[in-house]
Amino acid sequence: MATVDLRDVKKVYPSGVEAVKGVSIAIPDKELCVLVGPSGCGKSTLLRMIAGLETISAGTVAIDGKVVNAIGPTERDIAMVFQNYALYPHMKVYDNMAYGLRNRGTPKDEIDSRVRSTAKVLELSALLDRRPRELSGGQRQRVAMGRAIVRNPKIFLFDEPLSNLDAKLRGQMRVEIKNLQRTLGVTSVYVTHDQLEAMTLADILVVMNAGLVEQTGAPLDVYEKPASTFVASFIGAPPMNLLALTGSSSGPMLADGTAIGFAAPETQAVTLGFRPEDADVTFNAEALPGALVLPATVEAVEPVGAESFLHCAAAGSRIIVRVSGRATAKPGDQLRVVAKAERLHWFDQAGKRVD
Amino acid sequence: MAPQLAITLVFFYWPAGQALYQSMLRQDPFGLRTRFVWFANFRKVLADPAYLNSIQVTVVFSLATAIVAMVVALLLAVMAEKAVRGKGLYRTLLIWPYAVAPAIAGMLWLFLFNPSIGSLAYLLRSLGIAWDPLLNGTHAMILLVSAAAWKQISYNFLFFVAGLQAVPKTLIEAAAMDGAGETKRFWTIVFPLLAPTTFFLLVVNTVYALFDTFGIVHAVTGGGPGKATETLVYKVYNDGFVNLILGDSAAQSVILMAIVIALTAIQFRYVERKVHYG
Amino acid sequence: MIGQSPLRTFIAHAVLILGILIVAFPIYYTFVASTHTLQTILRPPLPLLPGGQLWNNYSEALFGGIGRIGGVSVGQLLLNTTIMALGVAVGKICISILSAYAIVFFRFPLRMTFFWLIFITLMLPVEVRILPTYKVMVDLGMIDTYAGLIIPLIASATATLLFRQFFMTIPGELVEAARVDGAGPWRFFFDILLPLSRTNIAALFVILFIYGWTQYLWPLLVTNSNDMNTIVIALRKMVSFADADTEWHLVMVTAMLAIVPPILVVVLMQRWFVRGLVESEK
Numbered sequence: 001m002a003t004v005d006l007r008d009v010k011k012v013y014p015s016g017v018e019a020v021k022g023v024s025i026a027i028p029d030k031e032l033c034v035l036v037g038p039s040g041c042g043k044s045t046l047l048r049m050i051a052g053l054e055t056i057s058a059g060t061v062a063i064d065g066k067v068v069n070a071i072g073p074t075e076r077d078i079a080m081v082f083q084n085y086a087l088y089p090h091m092k093v094y095d096n097m098a099y100g101l102r103n104r105g106t107p108k109d110e111i112d113s114r115v116r117s118t119a120k121v122l123e124l125s126a127l128l129d130r131r132p133r134e135l136s137g138g139q140r141q142r143v144a145m146g147r148a149i150v151r152n153p154k155i156f157l158f159d160e161p162l163s164n165l166d167a168k169l170r171g172q173m174r175v176e177i178k179n180l181q182r183t184l185g186v187t188s189v190y191v192t193h194d195q196l197e198a199m200t201l202a203d204i205l206v207v208m209n210a211g212l213v214e215q216t217g218a219p220l221d222v223y224e225k226p227a228s229t230f231v232a233s234f235i236g237a238p239p240m241n242l243l244a245l246t247g248s249s250s251g252p253m254l255a256d257g258t259a260i261g262f263a264a265p266e267t268q269a270v271t272l273g274f275r276p277e278d279a280d281v282t283f284n285a286e287a288l289p290g291a292l293v294l295p296a297t298v299e300a301v302e303p304v305g306a307e308s309f310l311h312c313a314a315a316g317s318r319i320i321v322r323v324s325g326r327a328t329a330k331p332g333d334q335l336r337v338v339a340k341a342e343r344l345h346w347f348d349q350a351g352k353r354v355d
Numbered sequence: 356m357a358p359q360l361a362i363t364l365v366f367f368y369w370p371a372g373q374a375l376y377q378s379m380l381r382q383d384p385f386g387l388r389t390r391f392v393w394f395a396n397f398r399k400v401l402a403d404p405a406y407l408n409s410i411q412v413t414v415v416f417s418l419a420t421a422i423v424a425m426v427v428a429l430l431l432a433v434m435a436e437k438a439v440r441g442k443g444l445y446r447t448l449l450i451w452p453y454a455v456a457p458a459i460a461g462m463l464w465l466f467l468f469n470p471s472i473g474s475l476a477y478l479l480r481s482l483g484i485a486w487d488p489l490l491n492g493t494h495a496m497i498l499l500v501s502a503a504a505w506k507q508i509s510y511n512f513l514f515f516v517a518g519l520q521a522v523p524k525t526l527i528e529a530a531a532m533d534g535a536g537e538t539k540r541f542w543t544i545v546f547p548l549l550a551p552t553t554f555f556l557l558v559v560n561t562v563y564a565l566f567d568t569f570g571i572v573h574a575v576t577g578g579g580p581g582k583a584t585e586t587l588v589y590k591v592y593n594d595g596f597v598n599l600i601l602g603d604s605a606a607q608s609v610i611l612m613a614i615v616i617a618l619t620a621i622q623f624r625y626v627e628r629k630v631h632y633g
Numbered sequence: 634m635i636g637q638s639p640l641r642t643f644i645a646h647a648v649l650i651l652g653i654l655i656v657a658f659p660i661y662y663t664f665v666a667s668t669h670t671l672q673t674i675l676r677p678p679l680p681l682l683p684g685g686q687l688w689n690n691y692s693e694a695l696f697g698g699i700g701r702i703g704g705v706s707v708g709q710l711l712l713n714t715t716i717m718a719l720g721v722a723v724g725k726i727c728i729s730i731l732s733a734y735a736i737v738f739f740r741f742p743l744r745m746t747f748f749w750l751i752f753i754t755l756m757l758p759v760e761v762r763i764l765p766t767y768k769v770m771v772d773l774g775m776i777d778t779y780a781g782l783i784i785p786l787i788a789s790a791t792a793t794l795l796f797r798q799f800f801m802t803i804p805g806e807l808v809e810a811a812r813v814d815g816a817g818p819w820r821f822f823f824d825i826l827l828p829l830s831r832t833n834i835a836a837l838f839v840i841l842f843i844y845g846w847t848q849y850l851w852p853l854l855v856t857n858s859n860d861m862n863t864i865v866i867a868l869r870k871m872v873s874f875a876d877a878d879t880e881w882h883l884v885m886v887t888a889m890l891a892i893v894p895p896i897l898v899v900v901l902m903q904r905w906f907v908r909g910l911v912e913s914e915k
């Protein structure tokens with residue numbers, strides 16, 4: 001049972017760097033909150049303030065409604081999985097997992113039964129007598145998880161726990177972490193810079209940029225309605241196509257002068273966006289009312305197997321279109337990119353979404 | 356932390372301050388009165404022919420020791436790199452002298468080379484060399500340098516071996532494909548890459564020869580014959596503890612400190628550079 | 634690996650063996666001398682092979698030699714030297730690991746000032762400040778005490794620097810993992826830091842043990858009474874090249890006894906010693 005409430009949390013490092021500039025997040029019990037954002041945006045700093053490893057410059061962090069600003073990490077009853085795992089190199093797997101329990105004075109036989117049952121869940125039973133350097137990367141990762149789980153804490157904190165694994169293992173562990181978190185029902189905060197990881201894991205997705213929250217919400221809501229151009233281009237791969245608009249008396253125009261043919265929802269919209277999968281290409285010249293139509297030249301074709309990505313030059317920018325199966329277009333082809341009007345996104349001068 | 360600070364203060368800063376203060380005092384011949392004389396002691400010391408002689412002795416001794424110890428060690432290290440088999444055994448046998456106290460090293464060499472009972476002195480004499488380190492200053496110096504360098508070979512050897520191992524094998528292979536023969540490879544590739552190690556060892560060996568060899572001088576020649584082997588450190592000791600000229604001795608101490616600080620500064624410049632170039 | 638001609642390999646081995654002959658010969662010959670009678674030694678050249686007096690000489694030096702070195706038994710000298718070497722090694726390691734711990738893992742006012750205070754001492758060997766340090770020892774009544782032999786040599790910064798360097802390579806994550814696991818500063822020190830420093834401690838121990846064992850100038854100054862002498866100093870007092878009374882066979886035995894313990898330490902702990910030496914001094 002635990003909720004986490006961040007209220008206007010700020011962090012200024014002694015060096016003067018303002019890493020977190022006022023962040024408020026409420027995480028309900030048993031939910032997994034993912035902080036995602038580019039490197040250096042303050043995710044780790046925020047996580048470490050929740051952990052109690054970093055002092056809080058302003059604002060409050062509350063666990064279960066109780067402000068914990070002045071409480072050390074031990075008393076906050078949290079467990080953390082680090083990017084480089086931070087296993088104690090001189091201790092066996094068993095002792096790595098038992099160490100936190102021992103420090104809390106847990107009776108010996110209880111430690112033993114908890115370590116063994118956790119090891120069983122994580123399929124570590126055969127490795128308990130090994131030292132960290134005798135384990136593979138994936139196994140170390142599991143031990144780091146085990147060390148967190150065995151303590152049965154109120155909150156799990158993860159700082160890019162999968163970023164040292166290869167792509168395949170990362171995919172597996174992602175699913176496993178999600179399942180574990182759901183079965184154990186422990187409130188969790190998970191930091192990553194990988195938007196795919198963020199999308200698949202999160203109950204609540206928090207997109208951060210430059211020390212501030214850009215958007216909070218369910219992953220698919222964030223994907224469907226990105227609150228800003230930053231979120232639009234950060235979430236989703238390949239990113240959303242963004243085209244600059246110039247206003248004119250006859251309605252909005254693209255930067256190269258192409259009229260878009262219908263009205264924008266708001267006059268102050270200066271950027272138009274659509275996702276690669278919300279567009280298609282056509283070689284025909286028929287009129288398509290109610291759609292955005294852009295004459296384009298194919299510059300490159302990336303076949304990925306089940307789908308292909310066409311990189312095109314259109315309206316003075318680069319845009320990417322996803323087509324399913326194999327693409328018939330070749331580099332150099334002239335064609336038209338068509339995006340449905342109801343799938344267009346509009347952003348204002350400040351990059352904020354307008355509807 | 357606190358204990359180290361306390362010890363440092365009592366046994367280091369206090370004495371260093373004392374040395375500085377002492378170096379500006381002069382006692383009358385009967386030790387009855389002490390006067391503050393500013394830098395007179397330094398002037399006196401630096402004008403003293405015995406001190407100048409001692410500087411010369413020290414320079415000769417230090418350079419000779421450093422060079423001999425490093426050349427021999429480098430040669431052995433290069434050979435040890437080539438001898439694929441037995442490397443470990445050679446190393447084990449070569450590091451012994453590191454554990455021998457300089458004073459004992461000196462005594463062992465003196466035992467071998469002293470004119471009355473030394474077996475190797477006997478050998479030299481039977482080869483027609485009038486060998487007598489107890490009377491001939493040059494011979495005494497040669498003996499000291501041998502003993503001091505002998506003791507230091509182990510240390511240099513270990514560093515050169517480490518340095519050689521750090522030379523990327525691919526570089527040597529590339530040079531071999533460029534047609535450089537083995538000797539040429541050594542002088543054009545390996546030796547330049549060893550430069551940091553060599554430089555480091557040069558400083559360390561000089562410091563060693565300046566200070567750690569007091570025991571050798573004291574045990575073997577006592578600075579003699581005449582003052583042919585009176586090094587700076589020996590003279591500090593001799594003036595301070597044997598002749599009891601405190602002011603002069605303190606002034607000499609301060610000069611020595613300045614020398615060490617200069618050497619250390621050089622060494623740190625080097626360390627810094629190394630950090631920069633990874 | 635580039636192949637090399639058998640001749641060159643042969644030369645390499647030949648040079649190495651010659652080197653070992655030079656390096657090991659003085660020690661070997663000391664051993665040889667320690668197994669011959671005084672008469673044999675006094676008539677050079679000394680044979681290249683050990684003589685038959687091993688037992689006689691060693692037992693005389695160890696058990697019958699009272700009175701020879703100012704009335705002090707070799708056992709007492711070895712004890713003094715061992716105490717000094719161990720004291721210097723253990724004391725320096727304890728003190729410097731604690732200081733390094735404080736400097737690296739704690740933030741407190743004047744931290745860097747303290748660091749530099751200690752660091753500067755690194756630069757000045759005891760040899761250049763003997764006189765004033767000696768005076769301090771006299772004032773504190775530490776002449777002819779083990780404390781006097783040991784403590785001033787503990788106060789140098791080499792070991793502190795080494796530990797500091799090592800501690801700084803310990804990832805911050807590990808420190809934080811321990812905090813999250815509920816380990817306070819002391820627990821962290823004993824459960825994590827100390828075990829991780831084992832190799833470094835072993836290496837430093839060898840280096841410092843040798844350092845303590847081979848000290849010369851300092852024990853020469855702070856010991857007046859013969860029964861506080863170290864074996865190195867006593868050996869020096871036994872030898873007189875000018876006068877024929879020197880009992881060379883016993884001197885040689887004593888020399889062997891002074892040389893062998895540190896050599897054993899170095900050779901037996903070679904692996905750590907070499908690593909520690911090359912790493913620490915870089």
Ligand SMILES: Nc1ncnc2c1ncn2[C@@H]1O[C@H](COP(=O)(O)OP(=O)(O)O)[C@@H](O)[C@H]1O
Pocket residue numbers: 013014015017018019037038039040041042043044045046
């Ligand atoms: N200990 C520190 N002292 C000073 N600045 C720091 C410290 N840790 C991080 N920063 C700075 O704070 C900002 C955010 O860092 P961090 O939270 O680690 O970002 P992220 O985890 O999102 O990549 C960065 O600009 C970083 O340089």
Ligand SMILES: [Mg+2]
Pocket residue numbers: 043044045
């Ligand atoms: Mg981070």
